[in-house]
Amino acid sequence: SSDLEDINWFDKMVMDASMGVLSENCIIPQVALSEAILIHEQKQAESEKTNRKIDEMQPIVEAELRKLGQGLTFLRVPGVSYNIFKQTDQFGLETGNIITRYSTKFYEEQENIENVFEVQASIANTQLDANTRNKQHNEAADKRQSWYRKNTIQVDVRKLPQILNDPTFAEFEEFFDKTGSAEHEAELREVLSNKAYNEMVQEQKKKLLRYLNKRKSLEEEPVVEFLKWEKQNNPFIANQYFYDNIAINHEMNSPSMEFNINVPRKQQAVVTLGKDDKLKFLPSNENTGFYDENFEVIENNDVLYKFHSEILSVLKKIRNNFPPHLQDMIDLNTIMSVDKTIT
Secondary structure, eight states: GGGGGSSSHHHHHOOOGGGTOOSSHHHHHHHHHHHHHHHHHHHHHHHHHHHHHHHHHHHHHHHHHHHHTTTTTTEEEEOOOHHHHHHHHESEEEEEEEEEEHHHHHHHHHHHHHHHHHHHHHHHHHHSSSSHHHHHHHHHHHHHHHHHHHHEEEEGGGGOHHHOOOGGGGGGGGGGGOOTTTHHHHHHHHHHHHHHHHHHHHHHHHHHHHHHHHHHHTTTTHHHHHHHHHHOOTTTTHHHHHHHHHISSSOOOTTTTTTOOOEEEEEEEHHHHHHHHHHEEEEEEEEEBBBHHHHHHHHHHHHHHHHHHHHHHHHHHHHHHSSSSHHTTTTTTTTOOOOOOOO
């Protein structure tokens, strides 16, 4: 437009009718609109694909539910109940979540012990005397650790045979611990089931591969040289330990077993000290109640388990579309719902 010749080229490209100014060839708004439409179409196509997949599974799933006695009739119309997929608490009340392998009791007790630890650690931090402060910190940590030892099994990635014998992770060999490897696998399979154990191993492999790829990218020469320069010119960088050990010295760190997977026990353990001064965990007759019996029915049926996995995948995708600060407030197995209001 001849009326806009007194402004620069860039300003002219971003002005359009939506800003109350008429201009020709509004490139940037057009590109932004095009990108928004493309993203919308991609999401819509993915949604339709998921709908078709679930629709195809529905008759097969409902046939299996009828075999399990979940059929029902309403106004002479045959149907089925999907309540087996809904999580309930210890009182039989629905939680609003999809059922998972572990019961609500496990998550409640775990949250409680973590909250107690936080409170006790905060109180310890208020102590002016260093000895008192350290003593209270240790007492809080010991109480927390005691609960985990009695009620969970710490998965040791270094002992899993499927990782030890995988040539992909051969460079981690010096960190592997083959002692008691078979026993550790058998213990995990007993509480998790073969299916869940195999899924857990695959997840660990993915994490180790991500670690390898990240470390290799940091060991590229340009990155190393940059980090050397940054170390010399910025002594206050936050990840000094990370730079020193992985990037600059080219040292092969342990993948730091920081995955911290705690698998709930079925029977609470009695912790004793063996002759070799190592802790031993002996099963007691006290059932923890940390495993949901209804989930075992689903897990033992391939059709229902596949449907359950698909639904969890859909819920995860929905959750990931929320802003990051809202994702932390939503459990991965939360059943989404929309509130309708007139405001």
